[in-house]
Amino acid sequence: DAKTTQPPSMDCAEGRAANLPCNHSTISGNEYVYWYRQIHSQGPQYIIHGLKNNETNEMASLIITEDRKSSTLILPHATLRDTAVYYCIVRVPNNNDMRFGAGTRLTVKP
Amino acid sequence: EAGVTQSPTHLIKTRGQQATLRCSPISGHTSVYWYQQALGLGLQFLLWYDEGEERNRGNFPPRFSGRQFPNYSSELNVNALELEDSALYLCASSLTVLEAFFGQGTRLTVV
Numbered sequence: 565d566a567k568t569t570q571p572p573s574m575d576c577a578e579g580r581a582a583n584l585p586c587n588h589s590t591i592s593g594n595e596y597v598y599w600y601r602q603i604h605s606q607g608p609q610y611i612i613h614g615l616k617n618n619e620t621n622e623m624a625s626l627i628i629t630e631d632r633k634s635s636t637l638i639l640p641h642a643t644l645r646d647t648a649v650y651y652c653i654v655r656v657p658n659n660n661d662m663r664f665g666a667g668t669r670l671t672v673k674p
Numbered sequence: 675e676a677g678v679t680q681s682p683t684h685l686i687k688t689r690g691q692q693a694t695l696r697c698s699p700i701s702g703h704t705s706v707y708w709y710q711q712a713l714g715l716g717l718q719f720l721l722w723y724d725e726g727e728e729r730n731r732g733n734f735p736p737r738f739s740g741r742q743f744p745n746y747s748s749e750l751n752v753n754a755l756e757l758e759d760s761a762l763y764l765c766a767s768s769l770t771v772l773e774a775f776f777g778q779g780t781r782l783t784v785v
Contacts, residue, residue, distance in 0.1 A: 661719055
């Protein structure tokens with residue numbers, strides 16, 4: 565069973581920041597938070613991951629709360645191509661499998 | 675560097691037959707994950723292989739099985755196919771703490 569809770573859907577205006585929340589209240593100390601997205605039945609694409617500190621890469625930023633019970637994925641300037649289902653996963657790298665929840669369907673509108 | 679490759683891209687089988695799906699991980703990756711994604715639904719975890727051994731399996735019947743070869747490639751076998759097995763089957767590979775990379779999937783249609 566997935567260990568995360570995400571809103572089923574969100575809308576965002578093109579060019580604005582998209583903030584996707586994820587609750588993982590039962591996360592353990594050695595579990596990382598990973599984000600993936602899936603565009604229309606293609607294979608999911610890795611976005612970013614983190615343990616404690618906030619992370620940023622060319623695609624997105626990941627903000628993890630101090631208690632690590634929730635996180636937010638930020639797409640700073642959403643484009644129409646960012647329309648996808650976004651999945652938040654918690655796992656111990658290479659120590660267990662990856663269980664996906666239902667994810668958040670983000671729709672970026674012009 | 676080649677990504678995760680899956681074959682075949684599409685597969686059509688008759689109910690009761692067996693299907694074999696293949697996955698080649700990224701070079702050097704030792705873990706392979708299999709997922710089933712029925713139309714319009716989420717990814718359901720099937721199997722996880724690491725270093726040639728099955729580490730865990732999801733809530734699927736025993737007719738879903740697989741193996742990982744010494745070169746870390748993997749096969750997923752589905753016996754006694756049922757109509758409900760029609761889905762996109764996705765394979766992913768990873769190495770240690772790094773992220774997992776997914777292939778584009780095999781679309782299995784059971785008629």
